[in-house]
Amino acid sequence: MRQKTRKLTLLGVSAALALILSYAEAMLPPIWSALPGIKIGLPNVLTVFLLYKFGVKEAAAVSLVRILISSMLFGSPITFAYSIAGGALSLALMVLFKRLKIFSTVGVSVIGGISHNLAQIGVAILLFETWQIGYYMAVLVFSGTLAGILVGVLGSLTVKYIGDKV
Amino acid sequence: MNKKTRNDIILICVLIAVALSVILIAGIRSEKGSFAVVILDKKEIARYSLLEDREVCIDCGNGDYNILVIKDGKASVREANCRTQRCVKSSEISSTLEFIRCAPHNLDIMIEEG
Numbered sequence A: 001m002r003q004k005t006r007k008l009t010l011l012g013v014s015a016a017l018a019l020i021l022s023y024a025e026a027m028l029p030p031i032w033s034a035l036p037g038i039k040i041g042l043p044n045v046l047t048v049f050l051l052y053k054f055g056v057k058e059a060a061a062v063s064l065v066r067i068l069i070s071s072m073l074f075g076s077p078i079t080f081a082y083s084i085a086g087g088a089l090s091l092a093l094m095v096l097f098k099r100l101k102i103f104s105t106v107g108v109s110v111i112g113g114i115s116h117n118l119a120q121i122g123v124a125i126l127l128f129e130t131w132q133i134g135y136y137m138a139v140l141v142f143s144g145t146l147a148g149i150l151v152g153v154l155g156s157l158t159v160k161y162i163g164d165k166v
Numbered sequence B: 001m002n003k004k005t006r007n008d009i010i011l012i013c014v015l016i017a018v019a020l021s022v023i024l025i026a027g028i029r030s031e032k033g034s035f036a037v038v039i040l041d042k043k044e045i046a047r048y049s050l051l052e053d054r055e056v057c058i059d060c061g062n063g064d065y066n067i068l069v070i071k072d073g074k075a076s077v078r079e080a081n082c083r084t085q086r087c088v089k090s091s092e093i094s095s096t097l098e099f100i101r102c103a104p105h106n107l108d109i110m111i112e113e114g
Helices: A003-029 A043-053 A058-075 A075-099 A105-128 A131-161 B001-028
Strands: B035-040 B043-049 B056-061 B064-071 B076-078 B097-104 B107-112
Touching: A003 A043, A003 A058, A043 A058, A043 A075, A043 A105, A043 A131, A043 B001, A058 A075, A075 A105, A105 A131, A105 B001, A131 B001, B035 B056, B043 B056, B043 B064, B076 B097, B076 B107
Parallel strands: none
Antiparallel strands: B035 B043, B035 B107, B056 B064, B064 B076, B097 B107
């Protein structure tokens, strides 16, 4: 019972922290305003942390809560469509590659970063026929890789240093 | 160095190499456009030459507007009454790879060659 309450509390705190990170990131100036979608994805540090510390269910639940609340508070149905597509595909592929045991946390997080961006391009194609898709995709694969490295390093450090303490 | 870290590095290098080469090729093949094309609800409603400086107020219906500025061969949005103001914050565009999108007004400004 005590373990259960502890875990539930921790997941709640994680969701709150993820929400704060996504809000903080939204306040940063856009990295390249002509091409939207290039960002670090700081809340994903928590997704990576939870995925390695607990498992798929916990990571998915916290991501879902974060995406729902942040879309309702700061976004629109369109941002929700983008976020949920990106979140779902990236988590699915991260789980797959984590199970395959080919890559470390950083590699898995890089997979998460680029698949997040590719899913969002998929939604963009469905919602508005955007142009220069190939170019845009390459830019987002590039930025997704860099973001994934950063998130992966932060995520694995979090697991390493506070994973046992919480 | 363990195997997983090595795989990570291979993955990262391959991704960056592929992405960078596509970006470079696209960059080399892109040209400075000569027209700013205004697209409202997916339909082209106007095009303006980038050679002439001008300011136009684009009427998006329902009292919505975006003010398009063309100056020194570059297009930008100076003012708009949209909620996000993302189009106003967008940088100036001049190449065929760039575009400005105002999602709330369903307005796109893109660059085309003449």
